[in-house]
Amino acid sequence: MRDEELSGLLREAAEAHRPDRARMLARVERGTAGERPAARRVRPPRAVRPWLRVAGATAAVCGVLAAGAFAVTSAGDDGGARGDRVAAAPSGQPVSPSPAASAARRGPAGLDGLRPENGPLWTGGVIDPHSNPYWAQSNVTLRTTEPLSALTVELRVAQTGGVNTTGSWRSLPETDFAVSVNESGGYLVYRWTLRTGRKVPAGTHTFAGQYNHAEGDRDARGDYVTAHAVRVSGQKAAVGDRFRRDG
Template structure:
């Protein structure tokens, strides 16, 4: 007979014997009771201390437990090879993370007397430097009614009446002008309000503004960029109503600035009568 067959037969017999084995618990308990009864008899009290009696009882109990344990182990060993083995995965108990605690944060320790804390002061608001003004070309100061190739004159239109008037500015230029600004100032003598304005040059070449400022009704004509004024004589006129009666134009004035051949020009004047004019000498200043 092969060794494997002998091993299988022996295993089968052990398995059968283990299944039929039943420990006689009654006999074991009876022996324990008899042992305890002998310890309490009077004829043994003088010869054996009680302590040793309890030792025997404990020893006997341990022996019974060993017998039962050995019997169970034998049965388990007999059937161990026949039963399918199972592997149980266990998870180790996780260790608590230091960051998962619910303790309140510990306040930082106060610095020692010898240490000094650095205190940062907020930087002051930076001073904003005002940008320097871009230098602009200043208009030339007019000295009179004529400046180089530019000549001017101011007069009240002869068709004016007791309720309405027109102030005319006449300009003559012997050179082409690449820039020109004409300003008429009519003093507020009472009831002065604009009723319109015109010029002998093309209307689309100029921008006109009308406003009341510092006691004057002001008309301003400005030549548009890229436009030019040809050589010749040109008129700029402002029309307005006024209170009934003759109106004194002594405080009215005008200015004109322009550019010819890269040179800046400026003229100014008033509306008083000049010698040789047809107007009466009452308007002379």
């Protein structure tokens, strides 16, 4: 076949051809889709192990405590006199109490060597429950199992503010006792002394001192009572006790 005839046939075939547009677009789209890179899978972050979280938190707390201790130490070390600081005693070594604390435990000097009971005598002191924020009554109970030929009862009310007497009384006959009230050494002192020739019978007896005081619930822990007696037999006895609030 000659070249001219071949060219003519090709031309006629080209002119007769009608392309399938829809099919071509579909192929293009499929090709394009195949060239897209695959999507990257994002792995979730690895969970922190529990023991690592605990260790981290512990380290953080230790750091804060260490910083706080350093700050306190630094604040206290300001170059001031070291005599103003209180040093802790070494572990296992007792700390000696101050003289004032030791004296407070021993109680008032008037009670040195005295107990609430001695031989036939017993005594005790309480604040009367009918006392109020402005006025009080101190009740002294004295019990003896033997008659007494001599007796001195002394009630000492600590001067806690505004303490002044409003009277006194006793259950024994008034004419049997000499009574005095005065202030001495920071106390309001009531003293009942049995008159010569009189006797106190065996039994339970009451002595009371009444007084005003500064407004409020008065602290009676510094109050105390003493009693010195002579039995009919001639033997001596003495007792003493601190006060407490009744009930």
